[in-house]
Amino acid sequence: MAFAEQNGAPRRKKRGNNFESMQQSNRALILQLMKAQGVSTRKGLAEQSGLQAATISIIVAELMERRLVEETGLVEGDCGRRLTGLRLRRDQYCTAAVRITPSYYAVGLYDINSACLAVEKTIWPFFDDPARSLEEVLAAVRRFLGLRPDLQPLGAAFALQGGFWLEDGRCALPGLAGEAGADLCAWFSRRLGLPVTADLAADYSAYCYTARPDYSYLKKEVFLYLLVSDTVDYSILDHGRIYRGALGLPGSLGQLTVFDEAGQPAPLETLCGNSVLLRRAAGLLKEYPDSALAARADGLRSRDLINAFYAGDPVAVQLYGGAAAALAQALAVLIRLLRPHRVLLSDEIPQNETFLDMVREDLRPLLEPRLLARVQLLAPSEERSTARDSTMIGGSMYLTDRSIRELRL
Incomplete structure (x- = not known):
């Protein structure tokens, strides 16, 4: 794409x-x-x-x-x-958008202005059985398209994280035999009877931000977007131009080697990935029985951990302190290479100044003062939710814009 x-x-x-x-x-x-x-x-x-x-x-x-x-x-x-x-008019066309991660998938239905009509998130270990997972996602998309039979669907957009491969407009799922493994878009398109497009979740999210009037300044500078979820992805924008992620491989930034608190090398996503932090939180609750998270130990979610951080919970503060230090190491590399004016940290991490200040403080010893002064760290102006997921909204925007360009309306 x-x-x-x-x-x-x-x-x-x-x-x-x-x-x-x-x-x-x-x-x-x-x-x-x-x-x-x-x-x-x-x-x-x-x-x-x-x-x-x-x-x-x-x-x-x-x-x-x-x-x-x-x-x-x-x-x-x-x-x-x-x-x-x-x-x-909002009563003529719609788009479906899907986000696939290693631990869940979400499906949404959007009108022609990419306003969310309905959305649903399903906790699901997608890569444990990819063939079954694809059938589950297919059924969910069909169900959502059936919610508004009065609207004509323009297609479906898939925002991807995890073990996919994107190259030359084709999305492959290595290790899965047949058409679905060789070309995911073609498989979904044939089964749905609709155009299907797929790309990195980070690129769709960046597309969403560049289309928003309150982020119009992105078209005048170099901008780096970091998506932190189960995997860690990034998108690079140069005066509004979006460049593809490294090798078209979702989660590529998460494989960057950084150092943990003990000074041992580790992949970035093992220190700040959402699923990893949730597992560590469950283990730390034994040391912090008074933590507010203890009551949710059996069904802990990322939103619980983020809200606990906002409230100053010691478990959440400790975990996100380590995540901030790891992200600072990755950012130091990217800032030296790309010289961005702004960096937006988003998705399933705290989105407030307290967390940004932790990242800034960890960046100080890693960057020259002139580089640190040049770059501005930001968080989105609104809290993330499934209904406001920028990866899915961006996919809907892209699909609608492409339909307009190709005069398919």
Whole structure:
């Protein structure tokens, strides 16, 4: 998937073409602009596309006749003028998105603006029996698509972590025989009768952030996104251009060798991976019987551990202290190589300044002061939940954007 071409950072406004022969590409351009803005006006679309007002009127009328676009009422325009708003209709199309990790999978249904209509997370050891796992995921996707028979599905997007291999638009599952192991997208597409796309969970998540107005600054700088879950992944953005993960292998950053608290070398994901931390938390509860986590020892979840960290629980603070030190070592390497302006740490880790300060403090002895001063560490502005999972929302966004570009609406 060539994200770099599809979500690049234009140095100038997108320009349309007023010739009749270019009407289809103009229509795609207008749909893209409307999807990105949420609510648009005819005047604003003309200014941003470079198309004549008359051309905009013709395209908008056609899109309204096809029930792709609707008017929203009056919105504020220039100089206090109120103009008629336009937006994509939400009652025509949907997308399915799936996140697969070593310890769970999640399935969601999204409207054309990638707003979540329904979502479900299932704890599941995916790689214990991949063939059975794929059948379970397939059944879940079919069930979710059946929730809204009034909406036409544009396809399904798979955000992947763990033992997959992505190369030349093909997703393979090594060790699994047959079509599903050789080309996961083709297998799902044939069974669902829909287009299917797959990519690293981190790249889909980065795609989601670059499409958000409150993260528009990402198109003006070098940005590094770290996804910390069962595995550890990263995505690199250069002025809005997203580059593929190392070798197309999910979890590649998690295999980077760092040093634990005893000074012994270990893969990064064994020190900060979600499943590992949960196992260690269960063991530490014997030493900390007064921990608030003791009551949940039999069914401890990542959200419990994160909330305990926010509350200052000693078990959670100890575990995430080690995770912060390990992540700082990995970040020191990446910052020296990439010179990013910002680093976003996200997913199944604490997303507050306390945790970021721990990472910053561990970075100090590892980086030259000028490099440390250059980079800004961030956490998402909202707490993560399955309904707000940026990997799945990003997959839905990508699939919808591709459908618009290919004029499949």
